[in-house]
Amino acid sequence: MADVNTASAAFLATIPSPDQGVWHIGPVPIRAYALCIIAGIIVAIWLGERRWVNRGGTKGTVIDVAVFAVPFGLVGGRLYHVITDNQLYFGEGKNPLNALKIWDGGLGIWGAIALGAVGALIACRRRGIPLPAMADALAPGIVIAQAIGRIGNYFNQELYGAHTDLPWGLEIYQRYNPTNPDDFLNGVALGHVPLPDSPVHPTFLYELLWNLGVALLIIWADKKFRLGHGRVFALYVAGYTAGRFWIEMMRTDTANHILGLRVNVWTSILLFVAAIVYFVLAAKRGPREAPETLWSKDVPREDSGDSAEPADETHADVAAAPDTVRDSAADKATEDPKPEAEK
Numbered sequence: 001m002a003d004v005n006t007a008s009a010a011f012l013a014t015i016p017s018p019d020q021g022v023w024h025i026g027p028v029p030i031r032a033y034a035l036c037i038i039a040g041i042i043v044a045i046w047l048g049e050r051r052w053v054n055r056g057g058t059k060g061t062v063i064d065v066a067v068f069a070v071p072f073g074l075v076g077g078r079l080y081h082v083i084t085d086n087q088l089y090f091g092e093g094k095n096p097l098n099a100l101k102i103w104d105g106g107l108g109i110w111g112a113i114a115l116g117a118v119g120a121l122i123a124c125r126r127r128g129i130p131l132p133a134m135a136d137a138l139a140p141g142i143v144i145a146q147a148i149g150r151i152g153n154y155f156n157q158e159l160y161g162a163h164t165d166l167p168w169g170l171e172i173y174q175r176y177n178p179t180n181p182d183d184f185l186n187g188v189a190l191g192h193v194p195l196p197d198s199p200v201h202p203t204f205l206y207e208l209l210w211n212l213g214v215a216l217l218i219i220w221a222d223k224k225f226r227l228g229h230g231r232v233f234a235l236y237v238a239g240y241t242a243g244r245f246w247i248e249m250m251r252t253d254t255a256n257h258i259l260g261l262r263v264n265v266w267t268s269i270l271l272f273v274a275a276i277v278y279f280v281l282a283a284k285r286g287p288r289e290a291p292e293t294l295w296s297k298d299v300p301r302e303d304s305g306d307s308a309e310p311a312d313e314t315h316a317d318v319a320a321a322p323d324t325v326r327d328s329a330a331d332k333a334t335e336d337p338k339p340e341a342e343k
Helices: 002-012 032-054 061-084 096-100 109-129 133-155 203-225 231-250 263-285 317-321 323-335
Strands: 022-025 028-031 171-177 188-194
Touching: 028 032, 028 096, 028 203, 032 061, 032 133, 032 203, 096 263, 109 133, 133 231, 203 231
Parallel strands: none
Antiparallel strands: 022 028, 171 188
């Protein structure tokens, strides 16, 4: 009896995995991973829009940029994953068409960032706004979106570490798919039969928490030091890769290695160094971009319905604003001297 109680206590001290990550409404599969990706994109756009407007940008610009950046990013993320883990899709007994099944998981963040930046650059040039400023506005939302995406890994029961006896160890179960015994991803856990290494380190949870911490850090640093010219984005890259380095070392999923280290470990090292160098060099470009430089060229200020003065800008920024903006505000005040309550 004591052994049963001990086993029950140990089980309750761990984190159970979901029984499945895919549900079907008729013939339509509803995938938790896809829902998490969509939720992350929505949050990134919402937060990026608020930050862009507060910095002096045109309302609606972030959505326009997302129309280009999101599709580019999804393609880039998948390409990075397929290239760095090509053994999963190519070779004897493999089906190359599975490389197209993005809904089964597998997005490389750096491929998504790289190709997503190309899409964002196209949109920014169409709008006549600087890409580094847009990247600064989007950075916190991007890393929060990554955190939300890691919840999808939890439902897919993937990206975990080695066996652990720690209280927050993750229980992983055998999943069964009657139509395809080898397709565990679309299977269901029956009877909660643990896999041999269970419980394991929930490395996706470590990264989720780290990402939220990075988001708080860069929001704080941006507000305190008024970072600009891509420095918020550089700080995000440095912060994220610092965490990804040690978390990647804990993972036990299949990965290619270079000189004994996983490919993503080398990627983290190189990008961390590049981000720090950029952060230092970009400081020489001076203060944060002036609000008027963030206004879309095809949107007249007087037709925007927004205040010309961003909510978080200082009086120095207002004083440096174009004369036409200040004159417009002065004319409006003289045209209607009635108190606001009488209008």
